[in-house]
Amino acid sequence: MTITGEVVRIAGAVVSAKNLAGARMYDVVRVGDKQLVGEIVVLEGDVATIQVYEETEGIAPGEPVTTTGMPLSAELGPGLLGTTYDGIQRPLEILLAEGGDFIVRGVHAPGLRRECGWDFTPAVRPGDRVVGGDTLGAVVETEVHEHRVMVPPTLQGTIAEIAPEGRYTVDDVVATLKGDGRTQTVRMRQYWPVRQPRPVLRRLEAADPLISGQRVIDTFFPLVKGGTAALPGPFGAGKTVVQHQLAKYVNADIIVYVGCGERGNEMADVLRQFPALVDPTTGKSLMDRTVLIGNTSNMPVAAREASVYTGITIAEYYRDMGYDVALMADSTSRWAEAMREISGRLEEMPGEQGYPAYLASRLADFYERAGRMAVLGSSGRTGSVTVIGSVSPPGGDFSEPVTQNTLRVVRVLWALDADLAHERHFPSINWLTSYSAYAGAVQGWWTAHAAPRWEEYRTEMMGVLQAESELLETVQLVGEDVLPEEDRLVLVQARLIRDGFLIQSAFHPVDTYCPAEKQYLMLDLLARFYRHGQRAVAAGVSAAAVGGLAVKSRIERMPFVPDERFAGEHAVIAQEMDEAFAGLTAGKAAYGVTPRG
Amino acid sequence: MTRVTGPLITVAGVADVAYGEVVEITVPSGERRAGRVLESREDTAVVQVFGGTEAVDTLRTSVRFTGETMKIGVTEALLGRILSGTGEPIDGGPLIIPDAMREISGSPINPSARDFPRDSIETGISAIDGMNTLVRGQKLPIFSGSGLPHARLAAQIARQARVRGQAESFSVVFAAMGITYEEADFFIRNFRETGALEQAVVFVNHADDPVIERLITPQMALTVAEYLAFDLGYHVLVILTDMTNYCEALREVAAAREEVPGRRGYPGYMYTDLAAIYERAGRIKGREGSITQIPILTMPNDDITHPVPDLTGYITEGQIVFSRDLHRKGIYPPIDLLPSLSRLMQGGIGEGRTREDHAAVKDQLYAAYARGRRLRSLVAVVGEESLGDIDLLYLTFADRFEAEFLQQQENERRTFEETLDTAWQLLSMLPESELVRIEPALIEKYYPGEADG
Ligand SMILES: Nc1ncnc2c1ncn2[C@@H]1O[C@H](COP(=O)(O)OP(=O)(O)OP(=O)(O)O)[C@@H](O)[C@H]1O
């Protein structure tokens, strides 16, 4: 049933309308003669306050407002992968075809293509009992993904009819269920209100590392499938580059990338690169596993607010099929600012720094939607949603509300640092302030995957970096001269870890992705160098002499050695190193040729 | 007319006024001013008055709602003209007959329609070309401070910018907001002397012009730029100066509306507002032209965390940051390379674009210069004696880098090759084993051999 009212006030993205008695909170409405999309956010008597997802210029009091009777929902089904949407799931390609290069208002485009046929293979037979989440059949959505057509979460019953193998569109009925005294039809498209989490059976522990090929992340501050991470940093620190690297390389099945209030050219960059790039796990085009949501900074602010919800709902949908999904949101600060802007127009009581009082709970609710889950249905499947949110603190000051409230709910912090970025130490993840609560959980995986001494090495190298930061304070005051040789060796070693391991160029063809095996071998050489160094210094060699060894440049160039050649390079460097140290200490007592281990 | 607060008036007894509608206000003296509807209710409207509210009263001032949103007439004939901040010709030239009327608020470019910018621009300035390459379609602001030579640098870029292998130069759309007559004249004279004025459209809102007028100047300028670029195929360089003045006008309106202020009194929506300006740069698939933006802003107190540079940096594709220290040392351009950045550099350089060694040389220069700078501050405390030989080399490297690479003349134009060759000369101060950011094959090809000291 639709209700029609009348606009009484327009202030930016917020419009009020009267004569809307009977309309429901969060209903989607069409506003004005241009039929702009909006959502009811406040109801008072018969007056509704509406946040409008499109530009409101030119709208006047007296224009009509019509309800649709549906809350803001995502349209879910085959055809999501490879598509780019705006914040309210309108395909940008269709807006382009219908409206031209500049986004025009009032274009309505469904999320899924209606005309496209999908080859459906049924997985149930008439008479089978099914519950929400059960697979009715499958279509091949992209070369690598079987799209499982599921019973919507709220339905259950007995299969009355199931479509035979064949080609169908998302509009076609593929199954009829009988149950609860009713007959229900199921199509390949279903709807889910974006602000509401899709239900699961239960939450499971997450311990499988999400391997990104980024050394500082995988080795020092690991993330897991189903985990949460925050990526705060000032402008230009490298948040987007990290997010793009993750989207390209993590070993998840599906990627949902939400460009929330950021740059148009960054979306263009993804659209340019992804189709040509190859997923390291499947060898197929990256676009085949990716859903993009791009509501850039100059696109309407209310749609920006909705974009993260649209994204996470799509992520949950694929999780429910049993996939590991990773969602990147760049940047959650722009989402929070959209909330603030709308809240201001609603004349709500402002909280800290003008953000609405519900900022903390909205952030928490969003990150709560991540996790490894036993998904609905009788198959016993598990799936996961990993969430990585960029945060853009004003002035780079992490004490502000968005960063702080995010840190209260996420388990991993990759703190980006302006000083490191200025020196072009990328990724500029500060190793002293970042943390991961999953380091213990993933240890088992590494030990089982040809990295027996992973934990030992990583603790040792982190210890060196921490010791360095304390020593550098002294050096700043009195110079390096006063330090004992073993401390000067710490400085040499720390430099080597930074230059030869932590720094990783996203733009270098080899270095952009570093497989776990190579990470471990690199770590092994660093640890070996340190042990040699310690022995040499103990035997009376100066730290400067250790730092002057030619083999050091070879270690610093490790990142650029192609993966397939690296095992060989590892052996060569190890040998060169052994010989170099032997040469250094020739004549000095108490020095063994090979280090312990 | 029921109420006047700062630059706003509230008008009662109106009907069906559209949000964003243009308003014509006639003050008792008969003078007319333009305004725009900021909020519309059934019988009242809040209007922002561009000419300011001086002499506006609540008795005899009359208000007419035009039923139109704000537009500017666009035509190729605007090239060579000087206009006021609201788009009126002020050069005594002939009447401008528009080919089309365009809404100044513009519409966002569909991200799918964007063509990723990759044609690098040779500005002839090593600090930019070598270290922070500008590409056509980028938005790259200059973060300056009062008294620093941003105008000279912007003029030099406008004068020298070329894309290799293409004869045509840039057309310039210049928008001045709240700048002094002296600075405005500097630009106009400069454009005139170099013949650039014929290919330029100049908008000037002086420091003593109404503050609120500044809010529409960049929108007007960008609407003209879009027409030139995307309808007529020009490559347009848009210079916006000074964005800090623009933001102050924004703050003034927010204060008058009694909005909840964000950081340092600037409105919470300033990010969105600035994005609507800066995102109007770029390229569009299948269209010839492009818009490259160089916004200039002065950082109050040289503070890069101030909301104006901060929010700008969060939107633009990098920034060129000026340093007062370098300026004091007499170095032009006084660009502090460490906080400076060009985010689109990566796609614009390398083989077939600039030169194969460009990315690696840039990385190595950054690493070496950063190390030299760090040592410089260390030496200030503990003296040079405590440094090892290699460290001393880096210290000298930083000095020579500033003197020979960064420093150049205002009329000096270096090619990409000249810039990169200078870089290799400097890098040859360091032993080959230090150049770990550069692949051995490139070192082999370009390293001139270790220089003495
Ligand atoms: N891993 C990396 N390797 C090489 N360069 C990098 C890396 N990370 C960042 N950079 C450089 O830093 C620049 C800025 O990075 P990025 O755009 O990701 O910053 P950001 O934190 O997202 O900034 P903003 O908040 O303004 O969006 C990049 O354009 C690139 O030049």
Ligand SMILES: [Mg+2]
């Ligand atoms: Mg970013």
